[in-house]
Amino acid sequence: MAKFQTQLVHGPVDTNDPYGAVVLPIYPATTYAYPAIGTAPQYDYGRSGNPTRHAVEAQLAALEGGQAAFAFASGMAAIHAALAIFQAGDHLVVGKQIYGGTFRLLKEFFARWDLTITAVDTRDLAAVAAAIQPNTKAIYFEPVTNPLLQVTPVAPLARLAHQHGLLTIVDNTFLSPYLAQPLRWGADIVIHSATKYLAGHSEVSAGVSPGG
Ligand SMILES: Cc1ncc(COP(=O)(O)O)c(C=O)c1O
Numbered sequence: 001m002a003k004f005q006t007q008l009v010h011g012p013v014d015t016n017d018p019y020g021a022v023v024l025p026i027y028p029a030t031t032y033a034y035p036a037i038g039t040a041p042q043y044d045y046g047r048s049g050n051p052t053r054h055a056v057e058a059q060l061a062a063l064e065g066g067q068a069a070f071a072f073a074s075g076m077a078a079i080h081a082a083l084a085i086f087q088a089g090d091h092l093v094v095g096k097q098i099y100g101g102t103f104r105l106l107k108e109f110f111a112r113w114d115l116t117i118t119a120v121d122t123r124d125l126a127a128v129a130a131a132i133q134p135n136t137k138a139i140y141f142e143p144v145t146n147p148l149l150q151v152t153p154v155a156p157l158a159r160l161a162h163q164h165g166l167l168t169i170v171d172n173t174f175l176s177p178y179l180a181q182p183l184r185w186g187a188d189i190v191i192h193s194a195t196k197y198l199a200g201h202s203e204v205s206a207g208v209s210p211g212g
Pocket residue numbers: 074075076077099101102142146171173174192193194195196205206207
């Protein structure tokens with residue numbers, strides 16, 4: 001990969017702009033023309049894909065060292081989408097210190113889907129191991145927590161998860177890919193509230209979920 005700072009400025013997507021714009025223009029179009037009957041354009045409908053969103057997703061996937069990323073209108077939407085991969089009867093081990101909105105989503109919404117959780121202090125590897133049940137599917141945590149900034153190293157937890165065939169899902173909001181890239185340490189899915197440090201100026205609500 002290009003040097004991180006170079007990657008930040010240039011990104012992996014060529015703007016390909018007919019007027020030579022050096023940043024990718026924002027495409028508000030919801031619908032795209034088919035050049036001819038039977039030939040599918042790269043983008044046809046904004047909800048399914050859009051050049052601007054594609055550039056953001058490709059950039060975040062590259063910065064996190066992932067294979068793909070999916071952008072959302074908020075961090076909670078990204079978390080909701082990531083958790084929706086599980087099925088009724090599944091169990092997750094989650095950090096005791098996770099963002100309150102995530103905890104409420106699990107306790108008040110996903111509980112209705114029969115998704116159960118055990119909350120543990122993820123700094124204690126033995127406690128995490130002891131919380132794993134036969135139906136556990138993932139370990140979900142924040143390596144630097146909101147709000148107490150408790151630090152959990154990713155690699156040991158990812159190793160433990162892989163030993164048990166579990167996914168490791170990391171909310172990397174408080175670090176950003178500039179400070180940590182959890183996929184490189186063995187995590188499977190990373191989540192960001194892009195509303196925070198990725199956007200940086202308190203005027204954008206966004207979420208993103210890159211995966212390895
Ligand atoms: C660590 C963390 N994850 C997720 C969220 C939710 O993100 P959003 O507010 O963009 O929906 C927040 C918001 O404060 C957060 O701090």
